[in-house]
Amino acid sequence: MVEFIKDNLILNDPMIVGANISILLTVIVLVFVLTYFKKWKWLWTEWITTVDHKRIGIMYIISALLMLFRGGVDALLMRAQLTVPNASFLSSQHYNEIFTTHGTIMILFMAMPFLLGLMNVVVPLQIGARDVAFPYLNNLSFWSFFFGAILFNISFVFGGSPDAGWTNYAPLAIEGSPGPGINYYLLGLQVSGIGTLLTGINFIVTIIKMRAPGMTLLRMPMFSWTTLITSFIIVFAFPILTVTLAMMTFDRLFGTHFFTLTAGGNPMLWANFFWLWGHPEVYIVVLPAFGIFSEVIATFSRKTLFGHKSMIISLVVISGLSFLVWVHHFYTMGGSANVNNIFSITTMAIAIPTGIKIFNWLGTLYKARIQFTAAMMWALAFIPTFVIGGVTGVMLGMAAADFQYHNTYFLIAHFHYTLIAGVVFACFAGFVYWYPKMFGHKMNEPIGKWAFWFFTIGFNVCFLPQFLLGFAGMPRRVYTYLPEDGWTALNVVSTIGAVGMGIGFVIIVYNVYYSLRHSKMETTGDSWNGRTLEWATATAVPPHYNFPVTPVVKDVDAFWQMKQEGTANKKDIEYEPIHMPNNTGTPFVMSIFFFIAGFGLVFEIWWMAILGIAGSFGCMIFRSLRSHVYDKGYYVSVEEIKRLEQPFHKEA
C-alpha cells in the first residue's frame, strides 16, 4: 500500500509538488471551515442530497468554474513555454500532458457542465415546470460527472497525466503510452459520460412532458429548444463514446485487438468512432450557447427573437448534419478523394443553417433600442468573432485546402474562435444574465464590463496571430521551435493575449466576491424586464417549487405577454398544496462506487474494481427496492407557500 502510493505520487516536479501542497492546504482549510461553522449537516442536506434543479445547476457551474481555472492554468503554461524559441520551462513530456488535459478538461469538464448547469437552473423555470422529470437521476448525473472529473484530475498528482492529446488517437494511446495516464482518461470520461447520458434523457422527457399548459413546442423559448435538441444529440452520440472508450480500455487492460496494428486491429477505427461522437459533441456545447445568446439578445433588444421558427428549423438541421461530417477531422489520414468530397459537402452545408441563425440575431438587433449590459456585450461580441471562426471553418472544410491547414496553428485558431467565442462567451453571458435568478443579486456591471474587455481583447490578441502562425507553418502540439522558424514575434503577441484572458477570468471571480458584498438584493423576480417564464417568479431566487400556481402560456414570449396584459403576478391566488420529491443520498454513494471502480481499473487493482462495480449495482438494487417509498415525496403546505411568496405580496 505504502509502496503503491510512493510509486505513483509525483514528487520530482517542483510545479506538481506545489500543486500537491496547495490541494492539501485547500482541503484542510475546507474541512476546518466546515467543522468550525458546523456546516457539515447543511452541506449534506441542502446541497449534496438535493434534487432541486436550481441547486444542482449551481453545483455544476461552480465545478465548471474550478475546471476553467485548471484548464486555464494549463493554457497559460503552454503559452509560457511557447513564448520564446528553445524554451525549457516545460519538458516535452510535461507539455504533452498539459495540452492533453487542457483540451479534455475544457470540453468535457468545463464547457459541458457549465452549460448543463445553466440548463438545470433555467429550463424547468422557462417551461413553467416545478422540477425536472427525474430529480433522483438529476442528482446522480451531477455526482457521476463530479467524480469522473475528480478521477481525471487526480492523474496529474498521482500516477501521471494522459499524454496522447484530447483525441487520444490509437495506436499512440495504446502502444506508445504506458502507465496509468491514458487509463485515467478512459475511465474518467466513462464515469462522467454516465451522468451526461442521464441528463440528456432527463431533459428530453422534462421538455416533452412537463411544459406549462399552452406552451406548444413552437411557443417554447429558444434556450429550451436548444436544450431539447442538444439532449437528443447527447442520447445518440454518448453511447458511441461509451463503446469506444470501453474498446480502448479492453485493448489496454485485457489484451484485445481493436485498435492495435497487430492481430487485425485498425487504429483508424478509433479516429472514426471518436469523431462520430466528437463532432456531435461540438454541437452539444455550441447549440445551448446559441440558445443563451438568443435569450440575451431578445431581452436586451426588447424584441421577440426574429425568425423564431427558422431558428428552430436550422437547429434541427444542424443536429442532423452534426452526425454526417466526422471525417473532416482527418481528411489527410488516407480517405479516398470521393469520401473526402462527400464530407466536404456535408461540412459546408452546416454553414447554411448556422448562417440563418446569424441573420436571425442581426434581425433581432435591427432597429432595436439595445441595452448595453455586460451580458449583452458578450452576446454582441460573439456575433463577429464567431463568424471569423465559422468562415475559417469553411476554409478547413474544403478537403483539398485542408491538406495545407491540417494540424497547424490555423486549426487551433479556428476552433478556439468557435469554442471560446461561441461557448465560453455564452457561458459568461448566461452566468451574468441568470446570476440574479441563482443568487438573488446582480453581478456588478462596471466590473463585469472590465472583465469583458480584458477577456475579448485578450482573446483576439491571443488567437488572431495564430491564424498567421498556421500559414507560416507552425504545427500544433510541438513543445518548442527554433529561432530560425521566424515564429517568435507572433508567439510573443499570442502569449500577451493569453495573459489578458487570464486577467479577465480573475476579474470575473473577483466580481462574484464583490457582488456578494456590495450588490443590492433584487426585490422582484424580474431583474432584466425579461420575456420568458423564468422571470415570472415572485422572488428573485425562486422557491424550491418554482411556481406556486402553474402559469398559462399564450405567446412565444409568455411572461412579456402577461406583463402587457397586466396578468403577471396576480395577488388573489388560491394556493393548493404542492407535491415535491424528496432529497436523496444514494446517488452520491453510487458515484463514489463508480469512482472506486474507475480507480481500481486505472491501476488494474482488480479487487477494488470489483468492489466498485458491485457497490454501484448494490446501490441500484437498493434504489429499486426503495423507490416506491422515495417516490411518495412530500407536500408543501399552503401556509408554507404563502410565507415563501410573501415578498411579492408586500410589494403589491
Added chain:
Amino acid sequence: MENTNKLNTNVPLEYQTETGKLNILGFWIFLGAEVALFSTLYAAYFALKDGVMEGPLPIDVFDFNYTIIMTIVLLTSSFTSGLAIHEMRRNNIKAMVVWLIITLLFGAGFLYMEIAEFIHLVHSGATLGTNALWSSFYLLTGTHGVHVAIGIVWITLIIFQALKRGLTPDTAKKVFVSSLYWHFLDFVWIFVFTGVYLLGMVK
C-alpha cells in the same frame, strides 16, 4: 412530479400516474441510447471481422443447430414476457408472476448456453485476445449477455416487489418497463444472430 396521486383509470395501470408516464417515456429514450450503443458495437464487428491474422474462422467453430436453439430459447422468452404483460393487464398477478418466472428460466437457459458456447470457443482457440475479429465478437455478444444477466436480476427483484405489494400503478410500471427491456434484448439478438452467426457461417 406534481399530481402523482391523481389516477386516470381509463388507461392501463402503468400509465395511470404522472410518474408512470414519465418513467415509461424516459425508458423508451434510454432504449434509443441502447440502440446507438449496440449499433456501435455492431459497426465495430463489421469493420473488424476480416481482421483474422491467426486463430479459427467463425465458419470452423460456429454450430448452426446450437445457435438456432439459443435463438429460439431467447425468442420464446420474449413471447412469454408478452404473455406476462397480457396477464398484468387482466389484473391476474399469479399468472403474471408465473409467466415472468418462465421468462427468466428461458433467459437463464440462454445465458447458460452462451457461456457454454464461449467456453467451447476458447477451447477451440478463439479467445478475447486472439485477433480483432474475436475481440469484437466477444465485446458484442458479451455486452448482450451482460444485459441479459442484469435483466434477470432486475426482473427477479420486480417479481418480489409485485408479490409483496400487489399490482399497483408503481409495480405495474416496473413490470412493463422491464418487459420493454427484455423485448429490446431480443431485438438486438436477432441482429447478432443474423449478422454474426448466419453471415459467419456463409461459405
